[in-house]
Amino acid sequence: MERNRQRLMSLGIPALKRELEEMGSRAAVPREVKKRQRVKPKGHIQPTRHSxxxxxxxxxxxESASERFERELGEFVVSEQCPRCGRVLQRGHRRHLQACPGALQERPAAAAARAEPRPRDAAMEDLDAEERQDQHRRLLARMSQLHLEGITELSEIAAKFVVLGSARNHYTVTLTDPSHTCTCPxxxxxxxxxxxISLCLQQLGxxxxxxxxxxxxVEARMSELVQQLHEAEPPRSKEEEVALKLL
Incomplete structure (x- = not known):
């Protein structure tokens, strides 16, 4: 047996067996299993969640900033009330809207002033519900708050009149063919x-x-005015005025 052992040792068999035993005693390290790559279907895929x-x-x-500004400016000019802060202005709409920061906290006095009816609303108080639905009646009621101050220019193609609005603003109305114009918003x-424009046409009949x-x-109205000037009493002198006062 001793001879056989020496022969095995000379051949290196015991060392080989020991190495094999050591390798077998080591724990096997698990390898990561690679996931199979999913093949995406071709074409448009509908999302599972909607935003x-x-x-x-x-x-x-x-809308863009310029479109919003033009829309708010148009509403401001027509209604005379700022769509951002609610202030009521009759002129300087573009300048105010460019610097308007937005909604402001109003004072009690300003809120009370805004609560008062405008001349345009006051003109509609005398109309009942049926008359308010009639556009012609509404127009006549609004014209009652206006005042025609007179003609400022007359030519063969146009006639210009000055009209005092309900908010005490002066507007120039030009009567021409085929359409008439006005300087109001x-x-x-x-x-x-x-x-x-309707007031001027109404005053002309x-x-x-x-x-x-x-x-x-217009020509008929100018003829009437000229005739009234000729028929009017001539102006008195200062002496005549003093004599009339003494009497």
């Missing part, structure tokens, strides 16, 4: 016969006529 923000943006397109944005022949009406 509410994107859906609202699609239904209601966001209502005509500037809506391009229709505003209440100032052609508001309810089909063709509204303003030229003949």
């Amino acid at each position: 509410t923000r994107l859906q609202k943006a699609k239904e209601q397109p966001k 209502d005509y500037r944005f809506r391009r229709h016969d505003c209440k100032h 052609v508001f309810e006529t089909p063709h509204r022949e303003w030229k003949a009406a």
Whole structure:
């Protein structure tokens, strides 16, 4: 046996067996299993979740800053009330809107002043519900708050009048063919016969006529004025005025 052991040792068999035993005693390290790559289907894939923000943006397109400013300016000029802070202004709308910071806390006195009815609303108080639905009646009621101060220019193609508005603003109405013009904000944005133009036509007596022949009406009114000037009492001298006062 000793001879056989020495022969095995000379061949290196015991050392080889010991190494094999040591390798077998070591714990086997588990390898990570690679996940199989999923093959994506070709074509458009519908999302499983829908964004509410994107859906609202699609239904209601966001307007640009310039578009919003022009829209607010138009509302401001027509209604004379700032859409941001609520102030009521009759002029300087663009300048105010460019510097307006937004909603402001009003003072009690300002809130009370705003609560008072405007001249335009006061003119509608005498009308009942049925008459308010009639556009012609509403226009006549608003014209009652206006005042025609007189003609400022007359030519073969146009006649200009000055009208005092309900807010004590002066507007120039130009009667021409085929359409009339006015310097008020209502005509500037809506391009229709505003209440100032209607007042001039009414004073000339052609508001309810089909063709509204303003030229003949203006000439007739000027002839009446000239005749009244000729028939008027001549001016008195200072001596005559003093004598009348003493009497």
